């Protein structure tokens with residue numbers, strides 16, 4: 001690990017774990033990561049300590065997030081921008097033996113890590129899939145639920161991406177987008193944060209019916225998008 005990369009991971013760790021406001025210097029470092037070509041998460045091993053930090057559960061509240069998705073046994077759920085797989089055990093439990101969890105990411109090393117983690121932890125329903133920044137690589141009408149956590153602000157063309165996710169939904173399908181609010185005490189630089197209203201607009205631009213849902217998380221907005229009756 002290079003010194004610069006070690007520093008970036010340490011900074012992110014301190015923001016996520018301790019919830020500190022970024023210093024001007026750390027802000028500049030993270031800004032560089034969120035440049036015009038997007039933020040890269042190339043080496044999964046470096047991000048496990050951040051995304052799978054056990055203290056994350058306190059503010060991430062995975063039980064509430066999964067409850068807001070409205071999963072049932074046997075469903076297919078796609079976790080788009082799955083990262084190191086923080087949500088995969090939760091999603092696997094919710095869809096049960098007959099369900100499928102598609103763990104999708106744009107980083108090849110995250111996808112490798114997701115597959116290995118699933119094998120190691122006996123998450124037999126998880127399938128790791130490589131996608132591209134503007135295409136989640138999901139077949140039309142193939143999923144019941146889509147979860148997108150802390151990833152929406154990385155998507156280059158959100159309305160177009162929302163339309164691709166919409167096309168992947170089965171009738172009665174739902175998309176839950178969870179991302180850091182402008183008033184969050186942790187997360188990406190301020191101008192990358194998104195209000196619930198902005199996320200809802202992105203989903204509505206794809207013709208979905210969108211609304212903020214609860215219970216309210218301490219740092220993130222949760223917005224649920226559903227197919228309109230005309231799209232079912």
Ligand SMILES: C[S@@+](CC[C@H](N)C(=O)[O-])C[C@H]1O[C@@H](n2cnc3c(N)ncnc32)[C@H](O)[C@@H]1O
Nearest residue numbers: 041051081082083086105106133149150151154
């Ligand atoms: C901040 S991490 C969040 C990971 C995970 N959702 C979690 O909550 O722990 C963002 C992840 O989204 C991935 N990503 C970024 N842009 C993406 C896109 N357009 N489509 C799919 N994945 C994307 C990154 O490679 C990274 O693994």
